[in-house]
Amino acid sequence: MRAVVYADVRTVDVREVPDATLEAETDALVRITSTALCGTDLHMYDGRTSAEPGLVLGHEPLGVVQEVGAAVQTVRPGTRVVIPTHLFCGTCVMCARGLSAACLRARAEGPGAAYGYAGMGPYRGAQADLLRVPWADANCVPLPGEPGDGYEDDFVLLADAFVTGWHAAAALAEVEPGDTVAVFGAGTVGLLGAYSALLRGARVVYSVDGVDARLDKAGEIGAVPIDFRRATRSSRSAPTGPGPGCRSARRSWAGSTRSSTRSGSRPATGSTPTGSVRTRSSPTRPGWSTPSARSRSPVSTRTGTHTPAPARTARRTWSRRGERCSARGWRSGSVAPTTAVTQSCCGTWSSRAERDPA
Structure with a gap:
């Protein structure tokens, strides 16, 4: 053979x-x-x-x-x-x-x-x-x-690529209806991770890359393409929600503004209704130990800007070995952490919370 x-x-x-x-x-x-x-x-x-x-x-x-x-x-x-x-x-x-x-x-x-x-x-x-x-x-x-x-060509993706993207959205980032998601990298797994987030009910998914063909495909599947070469929203942007190939869950895409502070974080007094940005990661290979973070950041659904974080917004770091975790608080008055999900070429996902300088 x-x-x-x-x-x-x-x-x-x-x-x-x-x-x-x-x-x-x-x-x-x-x-x-x-x-x-x-x-x-x-x-x-x-x-x-x-x-x-x-x-x-x-x-x-x-x-x-x-x-x-x-x-x-x-x-x-x-x-x-x-x-x-x-x-x-x-x-x-x-x-x-x-x-x-x-x-x-x-x-x-x-x-x-x-x-x-x-x-x-x-x-x-x-x-x-x-x-x-x-x-x-x-x-x-x-x-x-x-x-x-x-x-x-669709079925062959079920062997590895699609399930990797789905695992990132469903198990690691725990995307839920109404969430806002950003995926950095629009290769095969990045696109399928973005598509999986839409299937999970994400309100909007931003797909960040610098290759025209990838940005075009991101728009086709219903994500919002972001061209990092221009640092602006790409002209290839498409309406949010799954592309025409998805028939399973269209009812969630109408831009839900359901408020959520599932971590117990509360927005500042007088703030506008909040959504939540969620991310979580863990190693995808047995025995690997990769830092990760899970955060929920109050985001104004009216202005699209971050509201001030509470005095103690916990940041949790998980380790697969022994299921250890540690937590540390963000300084009072600092800007709430924003979330990022990154993808390596081998389909291993990690996430991190980044804090703007106070």
């Missing part, structure tokens, strides 16, 4: 490699119809990992089941499936808790495994004609339609 193979630093080849085969009765063999590139592939391409020449790359596959082992029950040959990046057993204690990216059985050296990635197990990647999928009942997600139909 043909596959994209890591050859050396900044060198990849398309080569003939041995066909993937079933190795266990719980395996499935999937013929790949589409597979996406990922920013994390650049770590290997640029020589920042222990990748050995000959490694088959890729971890974002969509395809059709070609063969299954005797113990597979939920998919059959001919089933169209999308396959998550992190393979998992589905039955260990971590998988049972919903932490499948830290599966304890997929890799002997430690928790978690992935296709086609250095240090993440012996599994060949998905940029190939065929892919062996262990624990097929857990890892193959059936989809409707036929290969090459109008949903092909």
Whole structure:
């Protein structure tokens, strides 16, 4: 079969490699119809990992089941499936808790495994004609339609990119109806994070970038494009709310002005009705510890400006290791912290609260 193979630093080849085969009765063999590139592939391409020449790359596959082992029950040959990046057993204690990216059985050296990635197990990647999928009942997600139909390019995003954007909006930033959101970076994951925030009911989502094509796409999906090269609202701005491709939650977009001070912060006396800006982050890879912040800043819905913060607006820093947290107060009379959500090329999200000088 043909596959994209890591050859050396900044060198990849398309080569003939041995066909993937079933190795266990719980395996499935999937013929790949589409597979996406990922920013994390650049770590290997640029020589920042222990990748050995000959490694088959890729971890974002969509395809059709070609063969299954005797113990597979939920998919059959001919089933169209999308396959998550992190393979998992589905039955260990971590998988049972919903932490499948830290599966304890997929890799002997430690928790978690992935296709086609250095240090993440012996599994060949998905940029190939065929892919062996262990624990097929857990890892193959059936989809409707036929290969090459109008949903092909959309469904392949479900392997990694869309779920990363959704995780940023839903789990990390905890976007809720009426929130105002800014996403810095309008690459694939940044755009999908912005779109996910709109699906979650955000009142307005600002998408900040400096590439014309990205700004155009941000406007198409319903975000407000901000061109940082001009430091002004882009002429590509579009009405807020999801684009024409979304049919699920249009009722939330009419610009809700629902007040909220969910953190317990209270606006100054005589201030106008408030909305809330919310952000929260935590590492997206097991064992990583990245500073993050969660804040709710009173924002005037009439003037669009920040109202003075209360004497003690708590800033909380979370760590995944041991679930530790610490808090510190902002100085009385300072400007309330504004929120920022940033995205790296590998889809890892973080957020921070920045305070203007008092």
